[in-house]
Amino acid sequence: MKKFSSITRVNSRRISRNKKYIRIIAVTVLCLATLMIVPVFIRSVVAMVVAPVNAAKTWLYYSGQSFPQYFRDRSALLEKIRVLESQLAQESGNAYTIKTLVAENQELRKLLGDEGEQRILASVIGRPGMLPYDVLMLDRGSKDGIQVGAPVYIKDNTVIGLVQQVTASTALVRLITSPGFTSTVYIIGPNIYTTAKGIGGGQLRVGVPQGITLSEGDLVVLPSIMSGVYGEIHTVQSIPTEPEQYGFVSPDIPLTGIRFVSVGTTPMQSVSFEEAQQILQDIKTSVFVVPVPEDVLIDTQASTSTATSSREDNMVVP
Amino acid sequence: MFVRASFFLLLVIFASTGPVPLFLLAVGIYTVLYEGYEILLLAVGIDAYFGYNMGYSYTLGFGMLLLVVHFLRPKLFL
Structure with missing residues (x-):
């Protein structure tokens, strides 16, 4: 009787485990079917869930309010101290900062398409x-x-x-x-x-x-x-x-x-x-x-006129 | 229940902010601990929103993960 009960318990556990396998597969298939049938609906639901997370992220990284700015400023200041220390060590003054800003400015101008489409x-x-x-x-x-x-x-x-x-x-x-x-x-x-x-x-x-x-x-x-x-x-x-x-x-x-x-x-x-x-x-x-400045570029037209004028200027009568 | 809900919320945040390895690690731990079907819902959300017809890898992957964890569970003495 005891042996029978034990066998029954093991069998029932096995059946229950098999049921769970089937349930997992069924739920996965159901999820895939939903994904294929109504992706737009799921996308809009997820967009609603993700929106506050993104808003918080943007607020923390880019907001001008004092609380997030405090943390940003702190890390930015620490970074700046490090940069300044290294600059002092190299005795390069503000040259690096200016160079970085100029490069960033050029990058931003290019990104915004300062020539051509908006x-x-x-x-x-x-x-x-x-x-x-x-x-x-x-x-x-x-x-x-x-x-x-x-x-x-x-x-x-x-x-x-x-x-x-x-x-x-x-x-x-x-x-x-x-x-x-x-x-x-x-x-x-x-x-x-x-x-x-x-x-x-x-x-x-x-x-x-x-x-x-x-x-x-x-x-x-x-x-x-x-x-x-x-x-x-x-x-x-x-x-x-x-x-x-x-x-x-x-x-x-x-x-x-x-x-x-x-x-x-x-x-x-x-x-x-x-x-x-x-x-x-x-x-x-x-x-x-490549956009070469006019005073640097020497092409046929420019070189002819330059050459002519310089020849005239430098002409020495023997 | 509260811990489980908080953990799931953390998974949702990791899914949308990353980093991906940390998210996957957290999903692994969550599955081993709770073996819940809700990670499949999360996977469906990821595939629909970020995947955009590029595949169903997260849904399939998390389904497989659930099966593997369910298979290994008695061996892990959990």
Whole structure:
């Protein structure tokens, strides 16, 4: 009788455990089904939950109120003491600060697109490693004019992604390096169109058949975007027995180092091949043109007039 | 119950602010301690909001984690 009772207890425990397995699988499948059927609803519910967390984060990092500023100022002051001490040690005075500010000013001017289209400056409040997917979170949202589908830039013309979701005060950017993100690119060097795939971690992979010369340093351009330079090929993986060779592309600045980005004011629209060709032509021209000050630049017209005038000025009659 | 709710709230905050390794570690501890289905809801939220049609990795991963923890639980003497 005792043995029977013990066997019954073990069996009942086993049945209960099996039931739990089935329940876990059922709940997972149910969750996946809900995710596939009503993703928009879930997204809006999560946006409501995430909004106060983001608001608190923005308040703590960027607010001008005294409480968060106290903590920021404290850490900023400690940082400044460290910088000043090192500056004193190097006897460099304020030169470093001025240099940093000038560089930051130039960076911000470039980000805002001081030449060409208007853009919205945004700070990055979440990046890969801090967020569960390969996305960036910005501190600007729909109330600042950010729209879904707008391109996101670092530096003056490097496109890194597209706005995929906007709330009133935040925006979520899907990076073109996100796994599975496919884009058409043009490689300046071999001068070919090909497809690039995001592989995560700020890396883009372009695949071309063997026989096409792919070199490190070749510039990769997104012809669907005006001024859409992405970066240059930093590594080429070519195995002679494989039909394809791969180039790995990354922007100059690593994703972890991005503090500011600029967002285009208009969403991207699909472009035809002819339009892409025209954009590409403009990019190819503009990429190799550097704004050189007039007094430094010596071109045919300038050099002729300079040479003529200098010859006239220095002409010595024997 | 209060501790469990607070822990779950902490998971929600970690999910939206990161860092991801800390979040995953916290999810692991939470699952071992409570073995609750609510982490699947959290995973659905992450996949819908941050994933945006990029995959269902968190839902599948957390489902697997629940199964593994449930399988290992008697062996862990918990």
